[in-house]
Amino acid sequence: MSTVTDKESPVEQAGDSPKRKAKAKAHWRERLRRDWPLLLMAAPMMILVWGFWWIPTLGNVVAFQDYKPFTGGIFGSRLVGFTHFQVLFADSEFLRAMVNTLSITAFQLVFYFPVPIALALLMHSIASERLRAMLQSVVYLPYFFSWVLVIAIFQQMLGGAGLLSQILRSNGFEGVDWMTDPDTFILLVTSQAIWKEAGFGAIIFLAALAAIDPNQYEAAAVDGAGRWRRLWHITLPGIRPVIVLLLILRLGDALNVGFEQFFLQRSAVGSQASEVFDTFVYYSGIRTGDFDYGAAAGLFKGVVGLVLILAANKFAHMLGERGVYSKS
Amino acid sequence: MSSRNRPAWEEKPSAAGLAAKGASIVVIALLILFPLYTIALTSLSSGDTVNRVGGLVIWPGDGVTFEAYEQMFRNPVVLRSLVVSLGITAVGTFISVVVSILGAYSLSRPGSFGHKTILFSVLLMFVIFPGLIPVYLWVSAIGLRDNYLAIILPMAVSAFNVVVLRAFFMSIPQELFDSARIDGAGEFRVLWQIVAPLSKAVIAVVTLFYAVAYWNNWFNAFLYLDDTGKWPLALVLRTYVVESAPLPQASGLQDAPPTLAVKMAIVMIAIIPALIIYPFVQKHFKKGVIIGAVKG
Numbered sequence: 001m002s003t004v005t006d007k008e009s010p011v012e013q014a015g016d017s018p019k020r021k022a023k024a025k026a027h028w029r030e031r032l033r034r035d036w037p038l039l040l041m042a043a044p045m046m047i048l049v050w051g052f053w054w055i056p057t058l059g060n061v062v063a064f065q066d067y068k069p070f071t072g073g074i075f076g077s078r079l080v081g082f083t084h085f086q087v088l089f090a091d092s093e094f095l096r097a098m099v100n101t102l103s104i105t106a107f108q109l110v111f112y113f114p115v116p117i118a119l120a121l122l123m124h125s126i127a128s129e130r131l132r133a134m135l136q137s138v139v140y141l142p143y144f145f146s147w148v149l150v151i152a153i154f155q156q157m158l159g160g161a162g163l164l165s166q167i168l169r170s171n172g173f174e175g176v177d178w179m180t181d182p183d184t185f186i187l188l189v190t191s192q193a194i195w196k197e198a199g200f201g202a203i204i205f206l207a208a209l210a211a212i213d214p215n216q217y218e219a220a221a222v223d224g225a226g227r228w229r230r231l232w233h234i235t236l237p238g239i240r241p242v243i244v245l246l247l248i249l250r251l252g253d254a255l256n257v258g259f260e261q262f263f264l265q266r267s268a269v270g271s272q273a274s275e276v277f278d279t280f281v282y283y284s285g286i287r288t289g290d291f292d293y294g295a296a297a298g299l300f301k302g303v304v305g306l307v308l309i310l311a312a313n314k315f316a317h318m319l320g321e322r323g324v325y326s327k328s
Numbered sequence: 329m330s331s332r333n334r335p336a337w338e339e340k341p342s343a344a345g346l347a348a349k350g351a352s353i354v355v356i357a358l359l360i361l362f363p364l365y366t367i368a369l370t371s372l373s374s375g376d377t378v379n380r381v382g383g384l385v386i387w388p389g390d391g392v393t394f395e396a397y398e399q400m401f402r403n404p405v406v407l408r409s410l411v412v413s414l415g416i417t418a419v420g421t422f423i424s425v426v427v428s429i430l431g432a433y434s435l436s437r438p439g440s441f442g443h444k445t446i447l448f449s450v451l452l453m454f455v456i457f458p459g460l461i462p463v464y465l466w467v468s469a470i471g472l473r474d475n476y477l478a479i480i481l482p483m484a485v486s487a488f489n490v491v492v493l494r495a496f497f498m499s500i501p502q503e504l505f506d507s508a509r510i511d512g513a514g515e516f517r518v519l520w521q522i523v524a525p526l527s528k529a530v531i532a533v534v535t536l537f538y539a540v541a542y543w544n545n546w547f548n549a550f551l552y553l554d555d556t557g558k559w560p561l562a563l564v565l566r567t568y569v570v571e572s573a574p575l576p577q578a579s580g581l582q583d584a585p586p587t588l589a590v591k592m593a594i595v596m597i598a599i600i601p602a603l604i605i606y607p608f609v610q611k612h613f614k615k616g617v618i619i620g621a622v623k624g
Contacts, residue, residue, distance in 0.1 A: 306455055
């Protein structure tokens with residue numbers, strides 16, 4: 001949930017004093033002489049960003065090649081245009097990955113998205129500061145566990161040999177194994193996501209709640225609005241911009257449901273239920289060695305994802321929200 | 329302790345409302361803490377207790393023993409992976425934090441030479457991703473296979489962390505910079521003596537984020553480290569606990585499938601560093617994260 005804006009911040013605009021503008025207009029050679037320490041500072045970051053982000057991004061050209069890792073390499077392989085993409089759209093495995101990804105996104109929009117909001121409302125309403133701080137410490141904690149840990153923990157609780165089965169069996173019932181059941185997989189991954197991330201996701205709503213002017217509550221109470229009417233008429237409208245923004249962002253990110261969570265559980269539940277875009281890229285590309293085909297699937301996802309994010313952002317602007325970025 | 333005083337206009341909470349709220353707090357806390365408790369208790373139980381119970385131990389009373397931890401540390405695979413993870417986390421976090429602070433400081437001075445280009449190559453990382461396959465081919469092509477740098481370098485710069493740092497640096501009053509410059513301080517001095525001391529909280533949060541990312545990372549190791557003797561703890565945890573399998577080829581190390589208590593001890597070892605650092609950094613979350621998110 002990165003809600004980062006690349007809009008030049010107010011501070012920066014404030015810094016645009018006439019003096020600074022005059023500086024910016026200086027000849028480039030003069031600016032270089034003045035700013036070389038800043039360039040030196042940025043150099044290690046730029047080497048890493050270009051070396052491990054933008055150069056590999058250019059490597060997406062293999063999606064248009066008949067890529068031969070050993071005999072051709074990226075410069076010696078033949079270009080084949082959109083062949084891989086044509087095969088991709090007829091590939092039932094790929095279509096299933098697409099359907100699974102979109103269903104999981106839709107499901108989590110309904111069953112995951114409101115949880116951090118509810119949690120923030122609950123925590124905000126706790127009067128004792130100490131109790132609230134304790135609850136915050138507890139609910140943020142799982143965010144820092146890796147997916148490996150979270151799945152190991154769920155396995156120990158809900159798996160075939162897990163605690164729940166153990167208790168059921170010792171009381172004469174049949175055990176359950178939700179870790180390998182494809183039918184309930186969507187419930188499983190959503191509860192895992194809630195367990196791991198809903199607490200941390202509440203931080204941003206808590207900040208929005210704290211920013212609501214307390215005088216509004218008092219005025220409403222004096223006018224005779226009860227607890228629920230204050231919630232409906234002051235609290236929720238107060239955090240609406242954040243809710244709308246995060247909702248739009250999530251829609252823009254619809255193709256991303258996370259890789260590790262699905263990759264780690266794919267062998268347990270089978271690919272029918274657990275194949276998503278990212279796992280498809282791994283299995284079709286790296287596992288089988290069809291790098292060009294896997295790269296085509298990855299590139300398709302990247303381009304559609306970019307279009308979705310830009311559209312979501314545009315939409316946010318139309319609604320008068322700030323969006324993730326805006327023209328500086 | 330310090331209870332927020334209820335304003336005069338706020339109605340007294342009803343008993344039913346308080347009970348419902350209290351119950352939800354307890355349930356939420358238990359959902360998170362109970363699994364951790366029973367895993368911790370099992371890791372501290374003897375093999376006999378675990379066998380008698382037939383799984384995870386819920387009730388204390390059979391005594392606490394460090395048997396499982398002793399066994400775990402006698403297993404050279406686990407011990408080695410723990411050292412590897414600590415090393416990767418320490419070196420990686422150091423590189424990331426230094427590179428990000430320098431880069432973010434450079435990005436916090438608009439109008440400087442090349443500022444726009446540098447800013448855009450970082451900001452575009454939020455929307456354009458290289459994709460798994462091109463990165464895999466590139467990292468393999470430049471000869472980083474079986475090299476720990478293959479884990480560290482691809483994740484060394486997080487655009488999010490850089491933007492969080494930059495936003496904080498930019499919120500520092502301009503006058504401080506101006507007066508330092510009049511005193512003749514160069515950019516490095518300004519960063520080290522003025523900006524860094526003022527930014528301790530946000531640097532602590534960013535350090536935690538990087539350290540957690542390195543500690544938890546297993547996928548880069550899985551992709552690039554063919555020699556299982558070099559595997560970090562997270563990957564060993566995945567193999568032993570999630571897959572319940574021995575390591576694919578244990579590079580000459582003895583590799584016995586661990587018992588449940590030992591598995592839970594491995595889980596605990598993977599959790600403990602986060603538990604130790606967390607309380608120190610947690611109080612800064614709001615500052616760091618919200619500044620990055622809202623002001624960015």
